[in-house]
Structure formats: structure tokens, C-alpha cells
Amino acid sequence: MSAARSEKSSVLSHALKDALIAAIVAFGLFILLLGFLIDDMRGPGQLIGRPVLLASVVGMVFVGRFLISLLYYNAPALRYWLGAIWAAISAFARQYKWQLLALMFAAAACWAFYSPRDWPLILIIIAAVFIGVRFGFSAALLVVAILFPVTFYNNPYYLGIAIIILTYVMLGWGLNIVVGLAGLLDLGYVAFYAVGAYSYAIIAQTYGWSFWVCLPLAGVFAAFFGILLGFPVLRLRGDYLAIVTLAFGEIVRIVLLNWVSFTNGPNGIGSIPRATFFGIPFNATDEGFAARFGLEFDPTHRTVFLFYVILALALLTNWVTIRLRKLPVGRAWEALREDEIAVRSLGINPTNTKLTAFAIGAMFGGFAGAFFATRQGFISPDSFTFPESALILAIVVLGGMGSQIGVAVAATVMTASFELFREFEQFRLVIFGFAMVGIMVWRPRGLVSTRDPTVFLKERKTISANHVAEGRG
Amino acid sequence: MTSEPILILNELTMRFGGLLAIDNLSFRAKRGDITALIGPNGAGKTTVFNCITGFYQPTSGSIHITHDDGEKFALEKLPDFKIAHRVHVARTFQNIRLFPGMTALENLMVAQHNTLMRASGFTIFGLFGLPIYRRAEREAIELARHWLAKTQLTDRADDPAGSLPYGAQRRLEIARAMCTRPVLLCLDEPAAGLNPRESDELNVLLRAIKSETKTSILLIEHDMNVVMEISDHVVVLDHGKKISEGTPEFIRNDQKVIAAYLGVEEDAVEAAVRA
Numbered sequence: 001m002s003a004a005r006s007e008k009s010s011v012l013s014h015a016l017k018d019a020l021i022a023a024i025v026a027f028g029l030f031i032l033l034l035g036f037l038i039d040d041m042r043g044p045g046q047l048i049g050r051p052v053l054l055a056s057v058v059g060m061v062f063v064g065r066f067l068i069s070l071l072y073y074n075a076p077a078l079r080y081w082l083g084a085i086w087a088a089i090s091a092f093a094r095q096y097k098w099q100l101l102a103l104m105f106a107a108a109a110c111w112a113f114y115s116p117r118d119w120p121l122i123l124i125i126i127a128a129v130f131i132g133v134r135f136g137f138s139a140a141l142l143v144v145a146i147l148f149p150v151t152f153y154n155n156p157y158y159l160g161i162a163i164i165i166l167t168y169v170m171l172g173w174g175l176n177i178v179v180g181l182a183g184l185l186d187l188g189y190v191a192f193y194a195v196g197a198y199s200y201a202i203i204a205q206t207y208g209w210s211f212w213v214c215l216p217l218a219g220v221f222a223a224f225f226g227i228l229l230g231f232p233v234l235r236l237r238g239d240y241l242a243i244v245t246l247a248f249g250e251i252v253r254i255v256l257l258n259w260v261s262f263t264n265g266p267n268g269i270g271s272i273p274r275a276t277f278f279g280i281p282f283n284a285t286d287e288g289f290a291a292r293f294g295l296e297f298d299p300t301h302r303t304v305f306l307f308y309v310i311l312a313l314a315l316l317t318n319w320v321t322i323r324l325r326k327l328p329v330g331r332a333w334e335a336l337r338e339d340e341i342a343v344r345s346l347g348i349n350p351t352n353t354k355l356t357a358f359a360i361g362a363m364f365g366g367f368a369g370a371f372f373a374t375r376q377g378f379i380s381p382d383s384f385t386f387p388e389s390a391l392i393l394a395i396v397v398l399g400g401m402g403s404q405i406g407v408a409v410a411a412t413v414m415t416a417s418f419e420l421f422r423e424f425e426q427f428r429l430v431i432f433g434f435a436m437v438g439i440m441v442w443r444p445r446g447l448v449s450t451r452d453p454t455v456f457l458k459e460r461k462t463i464s465a466n467h468v469a470e471g472r473g
Numbered sequence: 474m475t476s477e478p479i480l481i482l483n484e485l486t487m488r489f490g491g492l493l494a495i496d497n498l499s500f501r502a503k504r505g506d507i508t509a510l511i512g513p514n515g516a517g518k519t520t521v522f523n524c525i526t527g528f529y530q531p532t533s534g535s536i537h538i539t540h541d542d543g544e545k546f547a548l549e550k551l552p553d554f555k556i557a558h559r560v561h562v563a564r565t566f567q568n569i570r571l572f573p574g575m576t577a578l579e580n581l582m583v584a585q586h587n588t589l590m591r592a593s594g595f596t597i598f599g600l601f602g603l604p605i606y607r608r609a610e611r612e613a614i615e616l617a618r619h620w621l622a623k624t625q626l627t628d629r630a631d632d633p634a635g636s637l638p639y640g641a642q643r644r645l646e647i648a649r650a651m652c653t654r655p656v657l658l659c660l661d662e663p664a665a666g667l668n669p670r671e672s673d674e675l676n677v678l679l680r681a682i683k684s685e686t687k688t689s690i691l692l693i694e695h696d697m698n699v700v701m702e703i704s705d706h707v708v709v710l711d712h713g714k715k716i717s718e719g720t721p722e723f724i725r726n727d728q729k730v731i732a733a734y735l736g737v738e739e740d741a742v743e744a745a746v747r748a
Contacts, residue, residue: 328589335583338572345564347557348586453576457630467635468574
């Protein structure tokens with residue numbers, strides 16, 4: 001009894017001490033940032049103290065830290081209860097699965113009855129829930145993606161965001177091959193995106209070839225650059241590899257910026273041919289898509305078409321990656337991430353293995369770049385800066401290296417939240433930073449950190465992240 | 474089938490800067506034999522292995538492997554992965570090097586990379602799931618199943634290699650090496666860290682490899698139980714030099730070997746070497 005009491009008081013005093021330290025640090029940080037204001041209106045260098053603001057911020061830090069350490073770190077009981085409640089809810093949901101679904105269906109029917117205009121939204125929700133319960137989360141996500149333009153046909157803003165999200169999903173999946181599977185840290189992935197975009201822009205403008213001819217060419221050029229980057233970095237590992245790939249990204253951007261005769265330098269390339277529906281342009285003329293198919297002209301047609309193009313490209317990336325993982329080349333990538341010396345001892349050529357990873361990852365980056373160019377109609381080196389690379393890498397790392405679904409979710413959350421918080425201006429980067437720190441604290445190996453075996457004898461068991469290497473190359 | 478030795482080392486020397494790790498070493502390993510390489514710590518045994526498997530390039534000297542059909546390979550100029558791929562020399566490591574995040578079965582599938590790569594038409598056929606690749610993959614799984622059974626790992630086939638107990642990891646590494654269908658298997662201290670029962674099982678496994686496959690074995694081992702029980706021929710190294718070689722019985726009673734292992738006065742060793 002007394003032991004329990006003393007333990008309780010030690011938890012309390014520990015939390016108080018913790019909160020006090022945090023408050024002191026906050027005071028030190030904010031005393032100059034918030035505590036004083038230089039007010040030039042009252043005369044040069046006039047300082048105004050703002051003790052109330054400072055005290056309230058420090059107080060918030062104190063209380064927040066106190067609660068966190070009291071509830072989270074020092075009370076396993078709380079975690080136990082949270083876990084128990086969650087388990088109870090999920091057990092209940094599993095037991096009364098069909099009743100709950102029926103209830104949901106009824107609710108949806110009421111909703112549809114009272115506001116018939118919302119039926120596409122209701123449709124997508126019902127479809128997602130049913131497919132999700134029956135076939136799992138990935139299938140639900142796929143259904144939402146396929147039905148998205150149906151639901152949000154009248155909302156070009158959402159469609160635009162969805163296209164951006166899918167572009168990043170594709171880029172994330174492409175980089176996942178290099179970083180997640182082969183374990184090669186690549187900080188210059190945007191270079192391949194740029195190569196793809198410029199290849200498409202220049203070929204389409206010079207030769208007037210259609211998107212579907214230029215797309216594979218853009219992929220081939222990007223893959224070629226992937227191999228070009230691969231060769232000098234074969235011997236490098238870890239930090240050194242990261243630095244060289246980062247430099248490669250910058251080299252490509254600076255060449256694009258300065259080779260004015262070829263790339264038009266900082267002015268970029270404009271009026272890039274827009275994607276056509278297999279030769280039929282999306283315009284209001286008699287030859288246009290709408291007239292040919294007997295529809296009224298609507299600029300959304302093009303957006304919806306672009307949406308399905310990038311969805312198909314992203315799914316292609318996903319399909320190829322899933323297939324490759326089960327082929328010798330994919331297994332060699334993962335083995336390379338786990339232990340390069342053992343890979344050599346088994347007669348696998350590490351050079352070829354790394355180069356194929358770079359080339360295939362770059363190829364998908366190039367496809368995404370070509371799509372970007374045809375969607376924007378204008379590209380300039382400004383679109384291919386280092387923060388883009390960092391964002392794509394962050395998507396892969398937060399999603400969980402090597403996990404397809406994790407990367408898709410991370411890309412959606414990151415890109416969508418970037419748009420959602422647009423009104424907070426510079427604060428959105430702060431929010432972004434907090435989210436990243438949060439995920440790294442609670443899920444250091446990303447959202448989905450487990451690994452699925454590529455082949456099994458009796459049963460497929462998921463492999464916990466503790467065993468999976470992150471790759472030092 | 475030729476009667477040539479599988480492995481011939483001729484005047485092999487390996488120098489790291491001022492350190493002479495291997496000094497003019499010559500020996501042969503007979504086809505189908507288990508040849509043991511023993512010696513005190515730092516004698517240069519693992520360096521010999523690294524030279525044979527191409528992880529080091531020897532300073533001078535030559536290493537030859539002769540296949541059953543009489544085809545000869547000079548290993549001293551080949552890079553490591555080509556030695557494993559073309560010459561079919563497989564190895565294990567002193568500190569186990571499995572792919573810990575991949576299952577035991579996947580580890581054995583990676584070992585059959587080159588066969589599967591050819592069958593998958595360098596990925597093209599495999600991407601579209603053509604029957605030629607599917608058949609090759611089934612055969613690869615069969616071979617893996619065979620070696621999993623031999624190493625008593627069938628029950629752990631779908632567990633990540635990193636989660637296996639130490640002894641099982643040692644056996645899995647041998648199974649993985651055997652899945653490359655080697656002509657020469659180089660085992661670097663396979664019994665290190667095994668308990669007596671496990672090291673007896675290892676003896677059984679190595680004997681089975683010797684009798685059931687055409688693989689010759691080169692073995693580094695400190696566990697004299699294993700060495701004396703299973704090897705046909707023993708080569709003793711000390712300070713990079715060969716100080717003795719012969720049958721296990723001969724080595725057991727050789728004064729020079731005893732001197733090198735137990736450590737005697739410098740002049741006693743000199744005397745023994747001269748004798």
C-alpha cells in the first residue's frame with residue numbers, strides 16, 4: 001500500500017520536474033522571441049516587454065509537458081486502458097460487422113433522402129466501406145481513387161489536388177524501389193522527374209509526337225540518367241551516397257537553368273502540347289473530345305482524363321514493383337539492402353543489381369515528369385528544386401520503407417495536408433515539421449514498418465521491422 | 474571426372490602494408506574431401522578464405538580450381554561474385570551473414586539468383602509470369618525445401634532469418650551456400666558458438682554433404698572435435714605459414730602443431746620447425 005503510494009508520488013514529482021525543465025527551456029527560447037517587441041513607432045530601439053504573452057506561453061509548455069509525462073510516459077495503466085478500449089471496440093465491430101454495415105447503410109439512405117445532391121459522396125463512402133470490410137484497406141483506397149472523379153466531378157479544385165496527390169504517390173513508389181527495396185539513399189530523385197519533364201517537353205515541341213509516344217521515351221531518358229548517376233556512386237554508402245545524389249540533383253537543375261539554348265534556361269518551356277485523348281484534343285472545336293463523343297464542352301473532361309492517366313501510371317508503377325519484388329531481381333535488391341557482402345558471396349553482381357534499381361526507379365520518375373509537363377503545359381527549373389526531393393524521400397520514409405500502401409497513405413496525407421493548411425501560410429511548414437517529428441517518435445520505421453515475404457512454404461507470416469535492415473548504401 | 478585436386482594454392486602471399494598475413498602458402502584440396510584449415514588465432518586462415526573467394530586479391534601466387542569436367546579456373550584475378558557465379562565456390566562467414574529481414578526460404582531463393590535470373594529472361598519473362606519462369610521458380614523452391622530438410626529448418630522456413638536461434642542461423646547459412654550448387658564449399662568456423670549436440674549435428678550434415686553431393690569442403694575450425702572427426706586432410710597455419718599438413722591422426726601428434734597451439738619458448742619452436 002505504502003509502496004504504491006510512494007510510487008504514485010514519485011510519478012507526480014517526476015512529471016513536475018520534467019515540466020519545470022521544459023518550462024525553463026521554453027522561457028530561455030521565448031524570452032527574446034516573444035518577451036520583447038521592438039516598437040519603432042515610439043522611437044528608435046524602443047523595447048516593449050510582453051510578460052503576459054511570455055508567461056502564458058511558458059505556462060502552456062509547463063502544463064502540456066506535465067500532462068504528457070504524467071499521462072503518457074509515466075502511466076502504463078493509461079496505455080493499458082487505451083489498448084483495452086480499442087480492443088473492445090474492434091472486437092465489437094468484428095462481431096457485429098454486418099449489423100453495423102446495415103446501420104451505416106440505413107444512415108446513408110437517410111442522408112441521400114434528405115440531400116439527394118450528395119449521392120456521389122454517399123456512393124463513394126459506401127463502396128469504400130464495403131470493399132474495405134471485404135477486401136481490406138488497399139482495395140478500399142483503390143475504389144476511392146477510381147470513383148473520385150465521379151464524386152467530385154463538379155469540383156475542379158479537389159480534382160487538381162487529387163492529381164497532385166497521385167503524382168506524389170507515383171514518385172513515392174518510384175523512389176521506394178531505390179530507397180525502400182535496394183536500400184540506396186537517394187536525395188536527388190527530383191533530377192529524374194526533371195529529366196522526364198524536359199524530355200517530354202522538348203521532344204513533343206520539336207517533333208510534335210503525341211504524349212503516348214513521348215511518355216516511354218521520357219522514361220528511357222530518365223532511366224539512362226539513373227544509370228549515369230548509378231555508375232559513380234556504386235562504391236559509396238550511406239552519408240556519402242546521400243551527398244553525391246543530392247549533388248546530382250543540383251547539377252541537373254543547374255544545367256537546366258544555364259543551358260539556355262536547349263532548355264530556355266530560367267524562363268522555362270511554355271506551351272507544351274497538352275495531352276490528347278489518343279489523338280483527339282480536349283477543346284471546344286468540332287474535332288474536339290466533347291464534339292466527337294456528343295457531349296457538351298467542359299474543361300473538366302481534360303482534368304478527369306489526366307486524373308485517370310496518372311492513376312493508371314501510378315498503378316503501373318505499383319504493379320511492376322510488386323511483380324519485381326517476387327522476381328530474382330527484386331529479391332536481390334532486398335538482399336543487397338540486408339547485406340551486400342553476403343550478396344557478393346552468392347554470385348550476384350552487385351553493380352548490375354544497383355544499376356537496375358537506379359534505372360527502374362528513375363524510369364518511373366521520368367514517367368511522372370512527362371505527366372507533370374503535359375498537365376502543367378509549362379515547366380521551369382524552379383519546379384525541380386531540392387525540397388521536392390526531400391518531400392518525396394520524406395513520403396517514402398514516413399510511409400515505411402519498402403511498403404507500397406504505407407507510401408500511398410503518406411503521400412496522400414502529406415500532399416493533402418499541404419493543401420489543407422495553405423491558409424496558414426508559413427505555419428503550415430511548422431505543422432508539417434511537428435507531424436514529421438510526431439511520426440518519427442511514435443513510428444520510427446514509418447506507418448507500415450512490417451515486411452511481406454515474397455514467397456512462402458506453408459504460411460505467409462509478416463516480418464516485424466526489428467529484423468529488416470534499413471540499408472547502409 | 475578428373476583426378477586433379479579440386480583446389481590448388483601455389484605460393485600464395487598476401488600482404489597488408491607491412492603485415493605479411495599469408496607467406497608463400499601452397500596446399501591442395503582433393504576432390505570430394507573435407508579439408509580442414511586450422512591454426513591459432515591470427516594465423517591467416519580467414520585471409521586464405523578471402524583470397525580463395527575473391528574478397529581479397531592476393532599479392533602474389535595463384536589459386537586454381539578444376540571442375541569435374543576438367544575445366545580450370547584461375548581465381549586470383551576474378552572478382553568475388555564471379556567466383557561464386559562461374560566457378561561455383563560458395564562460402565559462409567565467421568560472423569553469420571544472413572539476410573535477417575528475409576525468411577529462411579527467401580534466403581535460399583536469393584542464393585539461386587543466377588539460375589532464376591536466366592529463367593526469368595532477365596526479368597522480362599518473369600514480369601509477365603511466363604510458364605518457363607514459373608517452372609524454374611518451382612524447381613528453386615524444391616531445392617530450397619531439400620536443403621531446409623537437410624538442415625532441419627523446414628518448420629522455420631517462413632520465419633525471418635534474424636529471428637532464428639544461433640545454431641539454426643549457422644545451419645541456414647550452410648543451406649544457403651549449398652543452394653548455389655557449389656563445387657567447393659568454404660566454411661569459416663561453422664561450429665563456433667554451437668553446443669556439443671549442435672556440433673555433432675553439424676558433423677552429420679557435413680558428412681551428408683560429402684557423401685550425397687559432389688561438393689568438396691574446405692573448413693576453418695577451432696573445434697577439434699569437428700576437425701578430427703570429419704576431415705580427411707588437415708592443413709595447419711601459423712603466422713601465415715604452413716607448419717604442417719596430413720591426416721588428422723598425424724596432426725594430432727605433430728610436435729610443431731602442439732608447439733604452435735600451446736605456445737612454447739621461441740627457440741623450442743625453432744627447434745621443432747627445424748626437426
